[in-house]
Amino acid sequence: MADLSQKEIDKKVSKRLNLGLLNKWYPVLPSYKVQNEPVxxxxxxxxxxLWRDEKGNLSALEDRCPHRGARLSLGWNLGDNIACWYHGIELDGSGMIKCVPASKKSSMEGKKIIKSYPVREIEGAIFLYFGDQENPEPCDLALPDELTSGEFSNFLCTAMWNCNYRYAIDNVMDPMHGAYLHAASHSMAFGDKEADMQIVETKTGLVFEKVGQRDVNFxxxxxxxTGGIWMRLSIPYRKNAGPGGSFFIIGFATPVDETHCQVFFWRARRVTGWQKDIWRFMYRNRLEELHWEVLEQDRIVLQNMPDNARENELLYDHDKGLARVRRMLKKKAHEQISKLSDKELASAEF
Structure with missing residues (x-):
């Protein structure tokens, strides 16, 4: 990075951070969104x-035909392959050109020109791995018990927000807003509206919490x-909300572009057997609408903040959790940029 000024490096770090960190797994869509047609x-x-083969297995490629750049998502799902609508060129799930129907002896066949994405399906969501040139192979992805243990039952909630994904992370990393923004919402009216806050380091991140208050509110x-950046919180429930104790939320904020993101929130409780049946019935018939109201309150506030809100902030003690997370993410972005060669760095547009 010797040929670039610190200002230029900082600009590229900021750009990478705005677009999203690489070498991570991200949820990108609910599974049901990809069925017979390319998406x-x-x-x-x-x-x-993205498309599925006859067995339901997913493939994900750069949405660009290597011939002349037409969108593959406008084409045909042929099962193992996808065909471009423009000239019928077929590619498999690895991005290899399998057939050029207009030219049976084309030198294009067998070549890999476009990017493919490792893909997994987990608890109703499609996850993709976004690697850089140095790390094209996917890293391991470890997820919390709420998504991996049979002791929990969950519902996936997802929405598009017209804001940068980092605003969504800031919002979740701010427990104090629950007592104000969500004060009139289900289960959010309890607890102190004033509290001391503390940060507790963990092996994979941190916990930000109110001192001396647990199991009262957010x-x-x-x-x-852990291979993907996720957040967890719990909200205590009264007994009339059914079995399962506290209500857990596992959240991801996936960047779409610099001004849009898709949020994924799994809403979970520790229930099995008949208690699981009761919880799922109560959620669909009583609780889901209330939870959407809370999410809408977050969305409205964040979408009405200016894109440059961080440049005009006056933070105080309750913001030290999100401030620490911002530094953590910026450090990760700087590490990714620093590993680029001088040539790659100079030409990087991200």
Whole structure:
């Protein structure tokens, strides 16, 4: 990075951070959104096409035909392959050109020109791995018990927000807002509106919590990087909300581009057997609408903040959790930029 000034490096770090960190797994869509037809999406400002084969297995490629750049998502699902609508060129799930129907002896066949994405399906969501040139192979992804243990039952809630994904992370890393923004909402009216806050380091991130107050309201939040960056919080429930104790939320904020994101929130309780059946019935018939109201309150506030809100902030003690997370993410972005060669760095547009 010797050929670039510190100002230029900082600009590229900021750009990378705005677009989203690489070498991570991100949820990109609910699983049900990809069925028979190819689906085009934008995530981390990268245009991507997804499709399923006859067995339901997913493939994900850069949404660009290597011939002349037409969108593959406009084409045909041929099962193992996807065909471009423009000239019928077929590619498999690895991005290899399998057939050029207009030219049976084309030298294009067998070449890999476009990017493919490792893909997994977890608890109703499609996850993609976004690697850089140095780390094209996916890292391991460890997720919390609420998404991996049979002791929990969850519902996935997802929404598009017209704000940068970092505003969504800031929002979750701010437990104090619950007692004000959500004061009239289900289960959010309890607890002190004034509290001391503390940060507790963990092996994979940190917990930000109210001192001396647990199991009253939105009292703590955890953020972890375990191959993907996720957040966890719990909200105590009264007995009339059914079995399962506290209500847990596992959240991801996936960048779409610099001014849009898709949030994923799994809402979970520790229930099995008949208690699971009761919880799922109560959620669908009584609780889900209330939870959407809370999410809408967050969305309205964040979408009405200016894009440059961080440049005109006056933070105080309750913001030290999100401030620490911002530094953590910025450090990760700087590490990714620092590993680029001088040539790659100078030309990087991200």
């Amino acid at each position: 085009g999406i934008t995530r981390l400002s990268e245009k991507i096409v 009292d703590w939040v955890e953020i972890s990087d």
